[in-house]
Amino acid sequence: MRNQFIQYFIISLLFFSTGILSAQTVDLSKSTILASSTIKSPVRETAIKVLQEEVAKRTALNLQSGSDWGKAITIALATINDDEISGEQVPKRSGKNLPELKEEGYRLLHENKDGKEILWIIGADNRAVIFGIGKLLRTASLSYKKFILNESIDFATSPMQSIRGHQIGYRNTANSWDAWTLEQYDQYIRELVIFGTNAIENIPFVAKDESPHFKIDPQEMEVNMSNICASYGIDYWVWTPASFDLTDQEKRVEALQKHEAFYKACPQLNDIFFPGGDPGHNHPSLVLPFLKDLQKKLVKYHPEAGIWISLQGFSAEQIDYFYTYLEENDPDWLRGVVSGPSSPSISGTRHRLPAKYKHRHYPDVTHNVRCDYPVVNWDQAFMLTIGREGINPMPNYYSKIHAQYAPFTDGFVSYSDGCHDDVNKVIWSMRGWDLESEPRDIMIDYCRYHFGADLAEKAANGIFGLENNWNGPIKENGGIETTFEFWKELETENPQLSKNWRWQMLVLRAYYDTYQRRRKIYETDLEKEANKILATATEIGSEKAMKKALAKVNEADTKPVAQNLYAKILEYSDALFESIGLQTDVERYQASNSQRGCILQFVNYPLNNRWWLEDEFNTVAEMETEEEKLERLEVIRTWENPAPGSYYDNVSNIETGKRVSTTSYDACDVAWREGGTTRKRLSSQLFQASPVIDYEYLDFNGRYRIRCSGRGDCLLRVDEKRLEPIAYDKEIGGFKEFVVPMELTQDGKIRVTFDIPEESHIRWSSQSAISDVWVIKK
Numbered sequence: 001m002r003n004q005f006i007q008y009f010i011i012s013l014l015f016f017s018t019g020i021l022s023a024q025t026v027d028l029s030k031s032t033i034l035a036s037s038t039i040k041s042p043v044r045e046t047a048i049k050v051l052q053e054e055v056a057k058r059t060a061l062n063l064q065s066g067s068d069w070g071k072a073i074t075i076a077l078a079t080i081n082d083d084e085i086s087g088e089q090v091p092k093r094s095g096k097n098l099p100e101l102k103e104e105g106y107r108l109l110h111e112n113k114d115g116k117e118i119l120w121i122i123g124a125d126n127r128a129v130i131f132g133i134g135k136l137l138r139t140a141s142l143s144y145k146k147f148i149l150n151e152s153i154d155f156a157t158s159p160m161q162s163i164r165g166h167q168i169g170y171r172n173t174a175n176s177w178d179a180w181t182l183e184q185y186d187q188y189i190r191e192l193v194i195f196g197t198n199a200i201e202n203i204p205f206v207a208k209d210e211s212p213h214f215k216i217d218p219q220e221m222e223v224n225m226s227n228i229c230a231s232y233g234i235d236y237w238v239w240t241p242a243s244f245d246l247t248d249q250e251k252r253v254e255a256l257q258k259h260e261a262f263y264k265a266c267p268q269l270n271d272i273f274f275p276g277g278d279p280g281h282n283h284p285s286l287v288l289p290f291l292k293d294l295q296k297k298l299v300k301y302h303p304e305a306g307i308w309i310s311l312q313g314f315s316a317e318q319i320d321y322f323y324t325y326l327e328e329n330d331p332d333w334l335r336g337v338v339s340g341p342s343s344p345s346i347s348g349t350r351h352r353l354p355a356k357y358k359h360r361h362y363p364d365v366t367h368n369v370r371c372d373y374p375v376v377n378w379d380q381a382f383m384l385t386i387g388r389e390g391i392n393p394m395p396n397y398y399s400k401i402h403a404q405y406a407p408f409t410d411g412f413v414s415y416s417d418g419c420h421d422d423v424n425k426v427i428w429s430m431r432g433w434d435l436e437s438e439p440r441d442i443m444i445d446y447c448r449y450h451f452g453a454d455l456a457e458k459a460a461n462g463i464f465g466l467e468n469n470w471n472g473p474i475k476e477n478g479g480i481e482t483t484f485e486f487w488k489e490l491e492t493e494n495p496q497l498s499k500n501w502r503w504q505m506l507v508l509r510a511y512y513d514t515y516q517r518r519r520k521i522y523e524t525d526l527e528k529e530a531n532k533i534l535a536t537a538t539e540i541g542s543e544k545a546m547k548k549a550l551a552k553v554n555e556a557d558t559k560p561v562a563q564n565l566y567a568k569i570l571e572y573s574d575a576l577f578e579s580i581g582l583q584t585d586v587e588r589y590q591a592s593n594s595q596r597g598c599i600l601q602f603v604n605y606p607l608n609n610r611w612w613l614e615d616e617f618n619t620v621a622e623m624e625t626e627e628e629k630l631e632r633l634e635v636i637r638t639w640e641n642p643a644p645g646s647y648y649d650n651v652s653n654i655e656t657g658k659r660v661s662t663t664s665y666d667a668c669d670v671a672w673r674e675g676g677t678t679r680k681r682l683s684s685q686l687f688q689a690s691p692v693i694d695y696e697y698l699d700f701n702g703r704y705r706i707r708c709s710g711r712g713d714c715l716l717r718v719d720e721k722r723l724e725p726i727a728y729d730k731e732i733g734g735f736k737e738f739v740v741p742m743e744l745t746q747d748g749k750i751r752v753t754f755d756i757p758e759e760s761h762i763r764w765s766s767q768s769a770i771s772d773v774w775v776i777k778k
Contacts, residue, residue, distance in 0.1 A: 026110050026119065026149035028140070032070030033063055035077040036085050043126040043233040047077055050190060051133050058142035058452070073117040077133075080124050088113075091120060098156060100124055104198065105158030106132035110149070119149070124158070127198060127233035134194035138445040141453040157434065163360055163411025164432035165199025166192060166425050167239060170221045172211035175389060175418035175597030179213035179581025182221070186228050188419065193232050194449070195426045196433040200229050201237035201273065201413045204262055212590050213581055226266040235270035237413060238262075243279045246286035255290075260297040269302045273338055273362075273413070277313025284314065284322045288331075295333040306335025308360060311349070312342045319344055323352055330354075338362050340415065341372045350408040361405055361412035365424035368392055369670040373401055376663070377654055379474035380686060381520045383670050384605045386512065389597040391505045393423035394467045395439040402431045418597055419580060422502060423463060440464070450502050455494065462487050462506065469513040473655045474520050484514040501579040508572035512599065515565040516607070522561040523608040526553050530613070534637040542629040546617040553610040566603065573600045594675050602676060611679035639683075645699060645777035650683040651691045651770050661692045672765070684709065684732050687769035693752045695775055700748055703778040704740040709733060712768030715755035719744050722755075740775075750775075 033051055035044055048065045055063055063075075068086050080100055082090045091109055093100075100107035106128045109120040121136065123129035135155070141148040168188070172178055177185065189200055202225050206218035216224070222238075229236035240259065244251045263269060274291055276284065287309065295307045311319055325331075337353055339346045340362030350359050364372045367388050375382075376397070382390075402412075414428055423446065430442045443463050448456035465483035474480065487510035497503040530549035537545035560566075573589075576582035583591035584600035591598050616636055623629050640648050640656060650656040652663075671678070671685040678685065687710055698704065706723070708714045714736045716723050721744065727737040744750055752773065759767045 024151040026073070026152060028073060028075065028119065028147040028149060029059070029061055029145065030070075030072040031063060031075050031119070031147070032072070033065040033075050033077065034067070034069065034085060035065065036079060036082050038079050038082055039077060039123075039129055040126050040233075042231045043130065044077075046231045046233075047129050047133055050130065050194075051075065051137075054137055054194075055142065055147055059145055059147050061145060061147055063147075069116055069118075073119060075119045075121065075136075077129050078120065078122045079126070079129065080122060082122075088116065088118070090122060099158040100128075100156045102158035103162070104128045104131060105156065106135070107154075107156040108132055108135060109154045110152045119153075125233075130193060130232055131196060131198075134196065137194055138449050141448075143452060143454075159196065159198075159433040160435050161406065161409070161411035161432040163199055163235075163358075163409075163413065164197055164429050165201055165235065165237060165411070165413035166197060166429075167201035167203070167237075167413055167415055169201070169203030169206075169239065169417075170214075170216075170218055170225070171203050171206045172213075172592045173417055173596060175420065175584075175591060176580050176582045177419065178211040178592075179215070179583070181215050182224050184580070185221070185225065189225075189228050189232065189234075192425060192429065193234060195446070196429040197234065197425075199235040199237055199270070199413055200225065201239055203239050205240070205258065211592065213583075222262065223265050223267070226268050230268040236266070236268050237271045237273055238269070239273050239275065241275045241278075241280050242282060242287070242290065246282045246290055252290065256293055256297065259294055260300075263298050263301045266302070269298070269305050271306050271308060271335065272298060273308045273310070273360075275310045275312050275338075275340065276318075277311070278340070278342055281313075284318050284325065288322070288325055292331065292333050307333060308336050308338050308358075309334065310338040310340050310343055310362065312340050314344075326354055326357070330356075336360055336410070339409070340364075346405045346408045358410045359408065361409045362415055363401065363405070363412055363428065364415045365398060365428060366392075366414075366416045366418065366421045370672065373397075374670075375470055377472050378470055379472070379477075379520075379655070380653060380682060381474045381516045381607050382470060382513075384607070384676075384682075384685075385516055385602045386599050387602055387676065388595050388672075389417065389420065390599045391420045391509045391512075393421075393463050393506070393509070394470070395423060395427050395443050395463065396467060398424045398427045399431055399439045402428055403435060406432070406435055418582070419501070420505065420582070420597055422505075450500065451494075451497060455490070458490060459506070462490060462510075466506065466509050466513070469509075474517045475524070475655070477517070480513050480517045484510045486510075498575075499579060501576060501582075504572055504576050504579060505582075508569065508576065511565050511568045511572065512603070515562050515569060515603070518562040518565070519556070519604075520607045523553075523556045523606065523610075526555055527608040527610075531637045531641075534633050537630055537633050542620065542626060542633055545633065546620065550610070550614055550617060553608055553613055556606065556608060556610060560604075569600065569603060595672065598676075605676075607682075609681050612681040615679055639681075639772075642774055642776055645702065647695055647775040649693055649773050650686060651688045651693075651773060652686040653683065656683075657686075659693050659695060660688075661694060662688055662690070680732060684711075684771045687711070687771040689767065689769055690754045690756050691752075691770055691773070693773055694749070695752070696749045698745045698748045698750065698775075699777065700746050702745065703742060704745060705776050705778065706738045706740060706752065707772075707774040707776060708736045708738075708770055709772040710768070710770040712759075712766075713757045714768070714770060715757055717753045717755065718750050720751075720753070 033048055035048055052063050055061055078085055078090050099105040100122055105124045107122045111118055121132035123132055204222045208217045226236050246252055291307050298305050336358030338360045339349050368375045369383055369388050426446050430437050443460035444456045447459035451459050469480045469483055487507055491507050530552040533549040534545050573584045577589050583589040585598055586594050594601055620629050620632050642648055649659050651660055711732050712730055716738055718740055723738040725736050725738055727735055729735055754770055757768050
């Protein structure tokens with residue numbers, strides 16, 4: 001009897017649960033589209049087209065558009081100003097502060113009424129309707145012959161930030177989209193809009209012979225992009241610097257004429273962004289009158305368009321001049337200020353900027369090093385190989401950056417130079433819509449839309465795994481191997497995604513990260529073996545020791561590791577060039593330069609010091625005496641492992657700089673020398689201008705000297721006492737040495753700091769820096 005009751009209970013529960021599921025599920029597979037005539041053209045046509053095409057790609061369903069209610073369910077597109085469509089009343093809620101009443105806000109509502117089943121998408125304005133369609137497409141389950149909404153819905157939302165854009169300039173420095181067709185541009189902009197983007201920024205005035213990949217004359221693309229933005233109802237921005245001297249009246253007149261011709265040619269143009277000093281070196285006393293003249297020409301063709309300026313690279317005097325100008329002139333021709341790299345602080349700008357002017361962020365979501373937001377706690381192996389512009393999905397990191405600065409701005413248009421940062425763009429767009437959005441939820445929607453509902457959570461987990469690959473020393477990060485196995489399994493199980501460029505990038509990163517980890521473990525072990533050989537130099541002679549040591553480290557080339565992974569990296573690099581024109585190598589794919597996403601070009605850059613050792617050994621071989629040779633070989637051998645009681649730190653190396661309390665995020669840059677192919681010691685390529693290093697457990701009876709290596713000057717202090725050098729070689733790799741007064745070590749600890757020399761007249765990449773520091777016990 002008891003068993004019968006349990007069976008009855010289970011059957012009843014299953015029946016009841018199925019009933020709930022059935023009631024909640026909305027089947028849109030046989031739906032028709034009915035769009036209100038109040039949605040203005042061309043947005044109305046685009047909205048229908050987006051819904052039809054994106055559903056068809058994923059389901060092979062052909063949704064029909066009509067002028068009346070369908071026999072099955074109808075997807076009704078309306079604006080809040082509609083009272084009825086084809087005799088059916090548009091549902092409206094009472095209240096004044098509703099999301100669907102606010103700019104760009106929308107409401108999705110499923111209802112059964114009078115025998116009609118309707119999914120309403122009701123927008124506050126034209127573009128809001130497309131944003132509502134984006135929400136539907138992101139959250140629905142789309143598979144072959146199935147278009148399912150997993151629950152009945154009544155949902156309304158409006159954006160937090162009014163500007164949510166991305167710069168995708170059609171120019172040669174882009175690592176991918178200079179190879180795109182007009183159709184690819186349209187599709188990419190569409191996919192950004194589906195995730196809440198409302199602005200696209202282009203870079204006009206590009207010569208047609210600037211890139212070997214151009215499919216379209218850039219002057220044509222300038223106008224075509226304006227048309228694309230108009231079709232989605234989003235804003236079209238352009239980035240237009242003045243890299244010439246504005247005192248040159250002939251060039252000034254020429255520039256105004258060029259701008260006016262461009263304004264006239266564009267069917268839609270909403271905003272002009274003029275970077276104050278990146279590029280360009282004009283004083284604001286010249287820039288502001290020029291922008292005032294530009295605005296007069298702009299509003300002749302686009303009366304509602306605005307002018308924006310950034311204070312990038314401005315001196316304190318120039319910044320003061322700008323704000324004094326605003327105070328004295330109160331210009332209406334200026335719409336707002338943009339904060340970008342080398343600008344004054346974002347919070348300070350908003351504080352100082354009069355309330356009538358808007359404030360836009362220009363965040364760099366595209367670069368990994370030598371940038372505003374470098375990857376934190378990044379291993380040098382990745383810096384050397386994947387470099388400045390490699391594939392960089394970092395949803396958690398960029399969510400934090402957005403949250404840090406969003407309160408001070410009206411929004412953003414990000415700096416991007418390729419689609420390798422696609423995940424980061426989506427994070428910014430969605431967080432710009434709703435700051436409370438969780439990165440994981442955004443990534444699940446991203447993966448559902450681009451890879452299918454069945455892979456939504458798995459692929460999202462894989463993306464976070466790739467982000468974690470970049471956190472901490474690569475040799476210690478065993479999660480890289482776990483993430484690799486995870487993606488390899490996804491790759492094997494989902495051959496249908498092999499042509500999907502987003503999928504290709506993510507799988508490539510899994511192979512790439514693992515390849516670099518295995519290389520670093522292997523190659524650094526080879527260098528340890530080479531150092532053991534050098535330790536025998538006094539027995540076997542310097543010449544023989546150098547020959548054997550060099551042969552050992554060069555096994556990285558003669559007996560390379562993980563070549564199966566390297567083959568897959570080549571395969572995916574070719575596939576990405578084929579699918580989206582991603583240029584990961586200058587010679588192979590004609591990338592504009594080696595910093596522009598060329599991860600294939602540096603895939604085998606040495607992760608040990610074999611190039612440096614070869615050059616050092618050649619120098620040692622020229623020395624006159626065996627004693628000199630052995631002395632230098634001992635320095636080389638013990639570089640990172642000085643005598644007992646001594647200490648070594650490679651500044652900003654997360655493996656060998658653990659006593660350094662300053663971090664790469666706030667104090668360091670990563671060298672870029674000889675086009676990324678420098679043969680200098682690896683430690684010399686990581687540096688800080690003013691590191692802080694703390695040492696403990698010193699022998700209070702011991703005598704110490706400090707040795708430093710780097711570039712330029714070294715203004716060293718120990719416990720705030722400035723020390724004078726006894727040796728001072730300012731070249732890269734040269735030594736500067738200082739004797740530490742015994743009274744400073746009596747408590748068993750010291751703090752070593754460095755003053756920054758006055759070098760404002762020198763380019764940052766040539767300014768003084770510290771790379772290696774030793775505290776050597778005599």
